[in-house]
Amino acid sequence: MYEERPARLSGAVVWTRAIGPADPGSRPVLPDGCMDLIWADGRLLVAGPDTRAYVPGSPAARYAGVRFAPGQAPAVLGTDASALRDERVDLAGLWGARTARRLADRISDAADPATALESLVLRRAADAPAPDPLMRTVAARLRAGVSVGRAADEVGLGVRQLHRRSLVAFGYGPKTLARILRLRQALALVAAGVPYAEAAHRAGCADQAHLAREMRSLTGMTLTGYAARAGYRARPH
Structure with a gap:
């Protein structure tokens, strides 16, 4: 089951997805001009901007994500969007393994991982340069x-x-x-x-x-x- 709501970060969206019998997880993700920060069964990942449909090879059971508005993510994540085009990468590659593990554990332990992930993004955005x-x-x-x-x-x-x-x-x-x-x-x-x-x-x-x-x-x-x-x-x- 997939659900989404507006994020407290202007223009962004918070979404959740639980994979079950009615949602086997193989549904393609179509290009949308956006980038996402994703918590997936305890891991933090970044989905770069797609130019083609993406189908998860081994879907997680639970997801929470923040989908940034087009052009919003690079300042928050600290990387050019072109470096992640058509990629799904572990956050450790951007923020370091220790930081990524600590943040992933904090979100996993939260009562609502989606809200915890949203709070992380808000803190990062407050300290980051403004998007172009x-x-x-x-x-x-x-x-x-x-x-x-x-x-x-x-x-x-x-x-x-x-x-x-x-x-x-x-x-x-x-x-x-x-x-x-x-x-x-x-x-x-x-x-x-x-x-x-x-x-x-x-x-x-x-x-x-x-x-x-x-x-x-x-x-x-x-x-x-x-x-x-x-x-x-x-x-x-």
Whole structure:
């Protein structure tokens, strides 16, 4: 069972998941432009920004996580997002084995690991440099459907400058982020019962075929296959 709620850190989400008979744990995690700090059966892990679907090989029984808003995690975690692209790494590799073990034990011993993990993130964020404010604006503008060139102009950056800063903040360039955010918007519409063609149009794709190509490119799945695995009632037309 999966549940989530807004975090006390602005823009972030706290989530939990318990693997059981109704949730075997093999459901793919699709790219979303975000990074996560995850407690999984006593271990602390960092999920980097994905450019393809991720399927856990050996899922844990219990998870708690904080999903950061796009561009928010690098300052808190102390690493460029591009260093973790398409990776799942032990927190020990970033903060040291002793620190990671101590924090993991503290969260494991807590009555509510999700709340304990959220408190850890809040403490780290309070002591960390502020995230790049221009990248937060860029993410918001790309989510709204503006072009990369226009987003760069609006924040006063050249396209190459924007690309370099996007690698640090998001893990990939702004064009990739725009594609991922557009796909997520389309899938949210599909989940709400919107027909594929209409979802494609409303999300900013040229047509349904464009959405289908993006789905295959970024997830390796078809729209119908994804809807079936997620339990949605697909409406192709």
